[in-house]
Amino acid sequence: AQSVAQPEDQVNVAEGNPLTVKCTYSVSGNPYLFWYVQYPNRGLQFLLKYITGDNLVKGSYGFEAEFNKSQTSFHLKKPSALVSDSALYFCAVSSLMDSNYQLIWGAGTKLIIKP
Amino acid sequence: EAQVTQNPRYLITVTGKKLTVTCSQNMNHEYMSWYRQDPGLGLRQIYYSMNVEVTDKGDVPEGYKVSRKEKRNFPLILESPSPNQTSLYFCASSLSTGIPYEQYFGPGTRLTVT
Numbered sequence: 001a002q003s004v005a006q007p008e009d010q011v012n013v014a015e016g017n018p019l020t021v022k023c024t025y026s027v028s029g030n031p032y033l034f035w036y037v038q039y040p041n042r043g044l045q046f047l048l049k050y051i052t053g054d055n056l057v058k059g060s061y062g063f064e065a066e067f068n069k070s071q072t073s074f075h076l077k078k079p080s081a082l083v084s085d086s087a088l089y090f091c092a093v094s095s096l097m098d099s100n101y102q103l104i105w106g107a108g109t110k111l112i113i114k115p
Numbered sequence: 116e117a118q119v120t121q122n123p124r125y126l127i128t129v130t131g132k133k134l135t136v137t138c139s140q141n142m143n144h145e146y147m148s149w150y151r152q153d154p155g156l157g158l159r160q161i162y163y164s165m166n167v168e169v170t171d172k173g174d175v176p177e178g179y180k181v182s183r184k185e186k187r188n189f190p191l192i193l194e195s196p197s198p199n200q201t202s203l204y205f206c207a208s209s210l211s212t213g214i215p216y217e218q219y220f221g222p223g224t225r226l227t228v229t
Contacts, residue, residue: 032215034215034217036220041223042222042223043119043205043220043221043222043223044158044205044207044218044220045220046217046218046219049215049217051215090157090158094215101212101214101215101216102160102163102212103218105157105158106157107155107156107157108157108158
């Protein structure tokens, strides 16, 4: 079965420290991986994606993610957290189903950055 | 500005009173989708549409209907809403599903059914 896991419901980080939000996946075939962010009272916004090529992907707002095929992971990272990074983060994997790509979503991780 | 719009943003209604949540995108996207978001459950797909007049069930379609008569619009219809449909609803679109494009989301509709 194809799935995405975000093992932490919540991650707490002090402002200025590096942050990591974890994501692991299970799919057949090549994985296409995404991170989205949801700020309070807003819709989801696309942050970054891995399709192919360099395992380190850079995205919006200084975020990056590292694709690790052997560990089937796609962790989201940022070198120095800002209070404004506090939000809900979703990992998703795109899976080929009947000739079309459909997104499978993780449950989300709440990131809290403390001043 | 490229965007997905939803209306209304907030809706309180009573059990059994039919309602429609509209969704429109101005990016000429082929693919559109409806999700509901509930605490602890993440995003669950209700229905999706690959193109005009092509719709299919997602993971939680019971109690919902959709239509795709025009490329830009994808309304969600609750013919007889029930309290378990109280949720935050998102419409999303992407260019197509031929390759894994990112999805663009609307601002959400918070629905309360009493």
